[in-house]
Structure formats: C-alpha cells, structure tokens
Amino acid sequence: MARMKEILTVAGTLACAIGIGFVMQNSDTAKARYGNQDRPAPRELEDTATSALLDVQQIRLTSGEFKGADDLPATSAFAASEPDENVIKVRAPQSVLEGPPAPGSADPVPACDITAEAQAIAAAMVNLRLDAPCFPNERVTVHHNGMIFTETTDAKGALNTTVPALARDAMFILAFGNGEGAVAQTEVEELIDYDRAVVQWKGNAGFEIHAREFGANYGDAGHHWKEAPGEVADAVIGRGGVLTRHGDIAAADPLLAEVYTFPKAGSERAGTIALSVETEVTKANCGIEAEAQSLQLTGDGQIRTQDLMLSVPECDAVGSFLVLNNLLQDLKVAGN
Structure with missing residues (x-):
C-alpha cells in the first residue's frame, strides 16, 4: 500500500x-x-x-x-431569496436581432425562431434540444429546478444535451444573454x-x-x-x-x-x-x-x-x- x-x-x-x-x-x-x-x-x-x-x-x-457581469438570475437557486415554487418567471423581450426593412426590400427582416424540446429517456434523464439558428456559437444558460449551468451552441445555433431530471414535471429554461430563449417541458415518471x-x-x-x-x-x-x-x-x-x-x-x-x-x-x-x-x-x-x-x-x-x-x-x-x-x-x- x-x-x-x-x-x-x-x-x-x-x-x-x-x-x-x-x-x-x-x-x-x-x-x-x-x-x-x-x-x-x-x-x-x-x-x-x-x-x-x-x-x-x-x-x-x-x-x-455570485457577483459580476454574469449575475445569476432570480430563478436560480443560487439567489439569496427563496423562489416561490408555484411561480415560474420567464423573460423573453423582443429579439434585438430584429431590425428595419433591408434596403430595397418591402418586407421586414423575419424574426429568428428559437425552439426547445425535452424528452424523458432512461435513468430519469432528459434529452434536451435547442434550435436557435440566429445564435451560432453562443453562450446559453440552462435552468432546471434550481440547477443551472452554461453551454455553447454549435455553428448552426443548435444544442443537444442530456440533463438529469430533478422534478417529475420537468421544466427547462434556456436563456441567451440578451433575454431571448425558449422553454421545454416533459414528464419524468421514473x-x-x-x-x-x-x-x-x-x-x-x-x-x-x-x-x-x-x-x-x-x-x-x-x-x-x-x-x-x-x-x-x-x-x-x-x-x-x-x-x-x-x-x-x-x-x-x-x-x-x-x-x-x-x-x-x-x-x-x-x-x-x-x-x-x-x-x-x-x-x-x-x-x-x-x-x-x-x-x-x-x-x-x-x-x-x-x-x-x-x-x-x-x-x-x-x-x-x-x-x-x-x-x-x-x-x-x-x-x-
């Protein structure tokens, strides 16, 4: 030994x-x-x-x-005050990527759709998928029932990851730094x-x-x-x-x-x-x-x-x- x-x-x-x-x-x-x-x-x-x-x-x-430029949002369990478990707050202001019509175009530039899907899989895990084509290689924060971590989208603005569920009715909030984001939910019976x-x-x-x-x-x-x-x-x-x-x-x-x-x-x-x-x-x-x-x-x-x-x-x-x-x-x- x-x-x-x-x-x-x-x-x-x-x-x-x-x-x-x-x-x-x-x-x-x-x-x-x-x-x-x-x-x-x-x-x-x-x-x-x-x-x-x-x-x-x-x-x-x-x-x-935590203090600093990336202060954790109030929905995080890191915050000093205890959140109301019955209230979920999601901030999703108008996309800053939207703008005036392009020169020579009669139609405004379309908004960039952000979608998220959650699917329960084996071992009470959840397959979480995000599609955000206007946010390639972008930092995104994942929130779930007090757990919080940051990921990075790929070159196409997509994210595919597996997250252990912490609630049977599992809700996931995926938020970008400018307030844009998406919400996904699934039931995890196991x-x-x-x-x-x-x-x-x-x-x-x-x-x-x-x-x-x-x-x-x-x-x-x-x-x-x-x-x-x-x-x-x-x-x-x-x-x-x-x-x-x-x-x-x-x-x-x-x-x-x-x-x-x-x-x-x-x-x-x-x-x-x-x-x-x-x-x-x-x-x-x-x-x-x-x-x-x-x-x-x-x-x-x-x-x-x-x-x-x-x-x-x-x-x-x-x-x-x-x-x-x-x-x-x-x-x-x-x-x-």
Whole structure:
C-alpha cells in the first residue's frame, strides 16, 4: 500500500447550523489516492490522520449569489431569496436581432425562431434540444429546478444535451444573454426510482463529487468520480450509480454542475453510499473565494439545498485536496 506521508486536518468555523468536514491532503497523499488507480486504495482518512490541526476561519456557508457581469438570475437557486415554487418567471423581450426593412426590400427582416424540446429517456434523464439558428456559437444558460449551468451552441445555433431530471414535471429554461430563449417541458415518471445529488459552482473552483458505494474505497470499482463516472446503463439495470458533468468548461466564466445518480428502486444491494465534495488546490483556484451549492432530492421529491463559500488555500498548497464531507448527505439504500 502506498504510504500516506502527511494528512492535514483542518477545523473550520461555519456560519450556520450544519458542519462541513474539511480535510487538506498534500500532493504525496493525492498521488497515492488519485494518481495511480493500480495501487491499493488507502484507508479511510479518519483512520490515518495523524498531523496537527490547522485553525482556518475562512470557511462559511452563505446564501449569497455570485457577483459580476454574469449575475445569476432570480430563478436560480443560487439567489439569496427563496423562489416561490408555484411561480415560474420567464423573460423573453423582443429579439434585438430584429431590425428595419433591408434596403430595397418591402418586407421586414423575419424574426429568428428559437425552439426547445425535452424528452424523458432512461435513468430519469432528459434529452434536451435547442434550435436557435440566429445564435451560432453562443453562450446559453440552462435552468432546471434550481440547477443551472452554461453551454455553447454549435455553428448552426443548435444544442443537444442530456440533463438529469430533478422534478417529475420537468421544466427547462434556456436563456441567451440578451433575454431571448425558449422553454421545454416533459414528464419524468421514473424519477421516483432514483436518488440524485448535485453540486454546482462557477469558474475554476474545480469542485467534484466522490461517491463510494457500499464501503468502496478510493480507486475501487464502486468509487465514482470524474475520472471513473460509471455507466448510465448500469444505473438503468440497478447495478450501480453514475456521475454526469454539465456545462461548457471552455466558455468564459462558466457555470458548471456535477450530478450523481443512483437507482435506489432497482438496487439488489443494501447499505450506505458515502458522498463527499472535493477540490484540488491548483494554480487556477489557489487563493480565491470559491462558491458552490448542493442540491439533493429527498424521499418526498423535494430539493434540499446548501450554499458554501470557501477560501481556497494560497498557492503554496497547490497539489493538496480539500474534502468537504457534509455538503452532501450520504445515501441510505434499502435494497430489494
């Protein structure tokens, strides 16, 4: 087993009633834990933590929204106020692409139609399609029941993506920066058969979900993260969970999301799925104030949310990993 040279356990002060476990590991530990999948997985962090505690006061939960040119709209769950679940507001002003008649033409320039379609597919997912021929290679923001991420249309103004549903009556709002957009809706009857957890953030914070199913250690077959996401087909037949990532990371200042899905109704195994949120300290995020939000489906179909503001350590900690143990609740699976 690769030897873990150092683990720094950080005790954080939180500004709300819940506690978030925060663990920082150095790059040697990270290599043993993430860098070589052929090596045996290390023991649980709590069993191997031997280093001194560091006093860190900059971690707090907040309901504040992101600031900047791309402030999140009020329909987003990132906003400070809680939206009325019975009211959906959609802003669609007249297209700025419309204009006066072209020289020599008696007819005005026609408006550019924007259409969106949503279709429920396997594993309580939704195939979402957008056709916006006047918006080629354009940033578009997808909103769904509190989840929000940004994508980019192709050269023809089209977008085709798969989104995990967070509501049986699933509505999707696709909005461009000028207020134009479209709405699509579908019914997802299979959603009751799945557990689902979301983490979303902005920019280069680099958050990621780690799901360890039924006692799996890091690097085992039951450990799902961005480098080992699992297969949707396994979630369909109840064999295991699957992790999906959403948003165009190449876009400027993107909104990104990760979603973990587990087939609770079809699983033949019973036990606990340990969920944690982690981020590596890199040159892109060291020293920043990182904001994130978790969304988790409860048994009655409601969404449980938590907001996080985290001061990422300075750049001398590059290569270390921050582990947030309680931003998501572990899943309890009854089995069949």
